[in-house]
Amino acid sequence: MTSSTASTLHIIGSGFAALTAAKNLRKQQPQARIQLISPRDELVYYPSLIWLPSDLRKPSDLTVNLNNFFSRNQIEWVEASVTGVSAQGRSIQTSAGELHNDGLIIASGGRFIKKLPGIEHAFTPCEGIDPVMALSDRLTQLDGGTIAIGFGGNPKEPSAMRGGPMFEFLFGIDTLLRRQGRRDKFKIVFFNPAEEPGKRLGEKVPQKILKMMTDRGIEAKLGQKVMGFGSKQVQLANESFTADLILFMPGMTGPAWLANSDLPLSPGGMIQADEFTQVVDCPGTFVAGDSGSFPGPEWQPKQAHAADIQAKTAAINLSQYLNQKPAQTKIKHELICIVDTLDKGILIKRTDKGTLMLPPLRIMHYAKRVFEKLYLRQYR
Numbered sequence: 001m002t003s004s005t006a007s008t009l010h011i012i013g014s015g016f017a018a019l020t021a022a023k024n025l026r027k028q029q030p031q032a033r034i035q036l037i038s039p040r041d042e043l044v045y046y047p048s049l050i051w052l053p054s055d056l057r058k059p060s061d062l063t064v065n066l067n068n069f070f071s072r073n074q075i076e077w078v079e080a081s082v083t084g085v086s087a088q089g090r091s092i093q094t095s096a097g098e099l100h101n102d103g104l105i106i107a108s109g110g111r112f113i114k115k116l117p118g119i120e121h122a123f124t125p126c127e128g129i130d131p132v133m134a135l136s137d138r139l140t141q142l143d144g145g146t147i148a149i150g151f152g153g154n155p156k157e158p159s160a161m162r163g164g165p166m167f168e169f170l171f172g173i174d175t176l177l178r179r180q181g182r183r184d185k186f187k188i189v190f191f192n193p194a195e196e197p198g199k200r201l202g203e204k205v206p207q208k209i210l211k212m213m214t215d216r217g218i219e220a221k222l223g224q225k226v227m228g229f230g231s232k233q234v235q236l237a238n239e240s241f242t243a244d245l246i247l248f249m250p251g252m253t254g255p256a257w258l259a260n261s262d263l264p265l266s267p268g269g270m271i272q273a274d275e276f277t278q279v280v281d282c283p284g285t286f287v288a289g290d291s292g293s294f295p296g297p298e299w300q301p302k303q304a305h306a307a308d309i310q311a312k313t314a315a316i317n318l319s320q321y322l323n324q325k326p327a328q329t330k331i332k333h334e335l336i337c338i339v340d341t342l343d344k345g346i347l348i349k350r351t352d353k354g355t356l357m358l359p360p361l362r363i364m365h366y367a368k369r370v371f372e373k374l375y376l377r378q379y380r
């Protein structure tokens with residue numbers, strides 16, 4: 001531990017958690033040298049990827065250059081990819097050389113487990129703008145056929161899945177095809193290994209989501225393990241079916257660079273944190289967002305909202321550490337999302353007190369658009 005005045009602090013990543021950490025760390029430590037290490041000086045706003053196929057958003061709308069944000073907050077951007085972390089976080093190996101720090105917040109996101117045979121035949125839309133643009137092109141080219149949409153999980157890290165966004169792609173594509181007057185030419189099939197997909201969002205959510213599927217003529221194949229894919233085939237444990245377009249999100253694990261690190265990992269391969277977001281047995285090293293595994297309620301999903309809460313917690317507790325005081329701020333567990341259908345949105349909020357789920361409302365679709373605008377404004 002060193003005096004905070006002369007501290008060099010590192011943040012890994014430039015996504016949701018990293019930028020919230022940077023902003024809050026600067027507030028807590030006005031004098032510190034803060035270096036943020038990431039391959040690109042931009043934020044990609046993932047929640048609006050769902051609006052690319054309908055042209056409601058263009059790729060350039062979802063990418064924010066961070067130079068203004070960095071200079072406003074006196075953050076030094078180090079253009080590099082992290083390849084390893086050692087000495088309990090005090091040393092970082094990067095593509096631009098080795099760096100040393102007095103404190104670290106890791107926020108380099110998760111990685112999708114692409115081990116299923118034939119996974120290359122499925123579009124993995126949550127990986128970013130390029131796969132979503134590719135699947136949009138494919139959808140435009142199709143005159144009709146079957147569209148299969150599903151997601152899997154990481155059995156050792158149950159929170160590491162992208163259920164909400166895949167429901168958004170499902171309902172969004174249904175709405176888009178209706179708008180285009182060609183829904184009758186397509187069969188849409190949702191597949192999931194769980195009997196009750198979406199339960200993490202709330203006890204009654206699966207039944208409401210399945211009813212929405214029935215109302216929209218979407219077939220659901222539930223409770224069967226996903227075995228793999230062919231060029232036009234989805235292979236489930238008890239059956240296989242033909243599909244002209246496959247969207248599948250596998251479960252997540254930790255970033256690849258962890259293989260070259262001495263950080264403690266959870267059974268699912270994420271960085272193991274305590275309730276203060278400190279990496280276990282690594283004083284002065286914290287983790288926030290999709291990279292981490294945090295103690296807490298089993299319903300807490302990995303989402304940007306949670307990443308922001310964890311990042312703020314990490315910044316406060318790192319500052320305490322630098323001031324030689326014990327961590328006091330614990331992670332607040334909360335799920336808030338709007339599951340968008342392209343014309344409506346379903347607000348879901350879950351805390352320890354229970355779940356609030358509103359029916360699909362037009363105003364919630366607009367609320368999600370307004371939230372995006374306000375969220376991105378802080379980084380422009």
Ligand SMILES: Cc1cc2nc3c(=O)[nH]c(=O)nc-3n(C[C@H](O)[C@H](O)[C@H](O)COP(=O)(O)OP(=O)(O)OC[C@H]3O[C@@H](n4cnc5c(N)ncnc54)[C@H](O)[C@@H]3O)c2cc1C
Pocket residue numbers: 012013014015016017018037038039040046047048049050080081082083107108109110125126127128162165255257288289290291302303304305306307336337338
């Ligand atoms: C389609 C979609 C819709 C979503 N909708 C919502 C929603 O409505 N609400 C919600 O709360 N959440 C939503 N999410 C989830 C949310 O986007 C993620 O939980 C969030 O992005 C996690 O933030 P993060 O900072 O941990 O990781 P990321 O946002 O993935 O950021 C990781 C950062 O680390 C950088 N990085 C990666 N590797 C390295 C390396 N080796 N060295 C240095 N830097 C590295 C990356 O470039 C990136 O800047 C959605 C996700 C998707 C895909």
